[in-house]
Amino acid sequence: MISDKKSVQDLVHIFLEKGITDIVFSPGSRNAPLSISFYNHPDFTCYNIPDERSAGFFALGMAQQLNKPVAICCTSGTAALNYSSAVCEAYYQRIPLVVLTADRPQEWINQGAGQSIQQGGIYTNFIRGSYNLVQEAESENDLWFNTRLVNEAIEKTAYPVAGPVHLNFPLKENLYGKENTQASPKVVKVTSPEKNITASQIQELLGEWKRSKKIMLLTGLSLPDEELNSAIQYFQENTSALVLTESTSNLHLKESITGIDRLLITLSKEEEDEFIPDLLITYGTNIISKKIRLLFREKKPKMHWHIDNSNDLMDTFMCLTRQIISKPVDFFKVFNQHVNQSDSGYATRWNARENRLLELTEEFGAEAELSDFSALQRVHKSIPEHYQVHTGNSASVRYLQLYARKNYDMFSNRGTSGIDGCTSTAVGSCVASEKDTLLVSGDMAFLYDTNAFWHHHVPAHFRVVVVNNSGGGIFRIIKGPKETGIVEKQFEARHSVSAKGVCELHDLEYSKADSLEELNAALQSFYAPSIKAKVLEVFTPAEANDVELKKYFGFLNDNI
Missing domain, CATH: 3.40.50.970 (Thiamin diphosphate (ThDP)-binding fold, Pyr/PP domains)
Structure with missing residues (x-):
């Protein structure tokens, strides 16, 4: 009926x-x-x-x-x-x-x-x-x-x-x-022929390419795409371009800069000038790293190509010189046939810096005290590679950029970067994909979206790690709020609420950790099969988190 x-x-x-x-x-x-x-x-x-x-x-x-x-x-x-x-x-x-x-x-x-x-x-x-x-x-x-x-x-x-x-x-x-009836309205089929880049356009692009000694590919927010990943892998291996990716780019390459802020924090003023590319190539939407946005707006690359199948101009760095209207995968499949390896030393230099920074990150983390940094580093290491990962939009997604890249796919609502809906999105993703799914969230985003569990569709293989630092910890990291005198009341919105009550209300399996030792122990069984979804809450000290992060960046600069 x-x-x-x-x-x-x-x-x-x-x-x-x-x-x-x-x-x-x-x-x-x-x-x-x-x-x-x-x-x-x-x-x-x-x-x-x-x-x-x-x-x-x-x-x-x-x-x-x-x-x-x-x-x-x-x-x-x-x-x-x-x-x-x-x-x-x-x-x-x-x-x-x-x-x-x-x-x-x-x-x-x-x-x-x-x-x-x-x-x-x-x-x-x-x-x-x-x-x-x-x-x-x-x-x-x-x-x-x-x-x-x-x-x-x-x-x-x-x-x-x-x-x-x-x-x-x-x-x-x-x-x-x-x-009891059967409708049969007209269904209109739409055919959209693919437009391939022409030979003359390729030659024009190659002219700009050949005039550039320092070439960089910077990738923004993108959904997983195996065909695109293969095309970018070929591009990285067969050109002298330096490739910078973010976790939400969903690229799994043999060699690339995966922690943009981790690298930029170690650059001297002279090195910044040497890092700026002659030709910047981008695709994808939002870039998480504010540091690279500010750097490129101040010290602009000579040329900037943005590849997108929309004709809306996205001039994120205020230096756009060419919009290439194409799906990124289609562009690189064609363009890769025309570019050759010519090592300028540009990519080699910064990839070596990246490898050293990853070693230092492991070294620092091994001795770090309980904080958002050390807790999330251990969570990151524990994630099985067959999992898909969702993150909150504030500190969580930024911390996960700092560690060595793993081959899981990552999703985050960085289209608008709002606090609302992170958990609901992750649950819907888990239902549709039927994949084991982990959400890594701060306490504020988790508590904001507790109605994500107010229905009967939450899979038993859904997992959540809540890093509870009693408020919006990001406001202790960014410049400004701490100097206002109202950081706890207004910006952090300091609270003493635990996720435990949410779990009891919605019949979720709950565990907690108050130390790194307890966290390591809890993670041992966290991903094991269960009859209902699990939430692991990690409590970290609010006042120590920004201090520990500054120590980490200082450690990198002292030892690079």
Whole structure:
């Protein structure tokens, strides 16, 4: 049985034909025609998550792994606004979502009716496409118009770049009518021929390449891609370019700079000048390292190519000279055929520095006292390489950049770098991938998103390490907050809350560590199979963490 509303019937058919089969619902009455239709169809998998904010991020995590759109569906009113953070993150991280918001009849908006707000265009600044469907469509023209909008919206989740779209669906009562029918609306197929870079364009690029003695490839936020990884590996091995990656670049190369801040902190002013490339090549979106952003904005590379299949200019370093509109994997597969090895000593020098810094990091960590640095270093070493890893967006993701790279894939909501939704995203990712998944989180991000567990979909193989330093420890590391006199009250938001209560509430297996010895012992069995998800909470001293990190950077500078 399916809803008796014809536009709902058409929507279900188009979703199925276009391969959108995962729908994350939040409870409500106004979206009943949609939930009735999808839940009663055997080819759809439906999830129910009460908190729309968590539901949005859960779906984001799923789409991130499935590499295809996932739909979220809610009732009318502020429920739609609760999706905003996840929609915004999906937009900047380029994750395909279809946002279905049920709406009240349009004639009753702003007329004192309950759960009635202006829902059309509510995600205007961070959406690939926003559509208001015709209310109670019955005529051939209205039904055609709605199916056309649905087809167009779904295509916009993928082209020219992936992202979220919004379908606002005004629905009148009766909301619970059903019938046994088979809709067959028009499904539009879109063919997008690939555009290859031309021979003349290659020659133009080679001219700039050959004029550059110091060439650097810097990679930003990217999803795992084995084909791209192979192309970059070939590029690294067969050119003189220096390759800088971040953990969220998801590249696993034989040789590259994997800790950008770790390297930059050791450069003298003279070495900074020697480090600046003649030609900077970038792809991916957000760069975590603030140090390299500031350095390149001050001491600009002569040329900067950015490779992206969007024509939006991303001039992160204020030195962009060329936008190459191409998928990075397609570009490198072609460009690799035209470049040769010519060792200028540039990459060799800095790769040697990288190897020495990794040795010093191990040496320092072996003697370090309990802190965020030493705790996370031990957690990092313990992670089985078949795991996928999610991180919080503040200190956690930055610390994990400092250690020797391991071959696990890493995900972090660095599209907007907000505190909300880290846990929900990781849970959704774990559900969709069916892979063993670890979330490494600070206490603030974990406590902010506890509704991530308020449903019945949390897999038993999901793991969380919470580093609890009693507040936002990042504000003791960055310049400024400590000098205000209100760092604890305002910036850190100092607290004494433990994750234990959250685990008891949601039936999660809980353990804790108050020392490095206890942490090492807890990690021994942490990844073992269990009948429910596990949370390991590590308590670190708030006042010592920034001191220990400064000691680490000082140790590197003293011994390099």
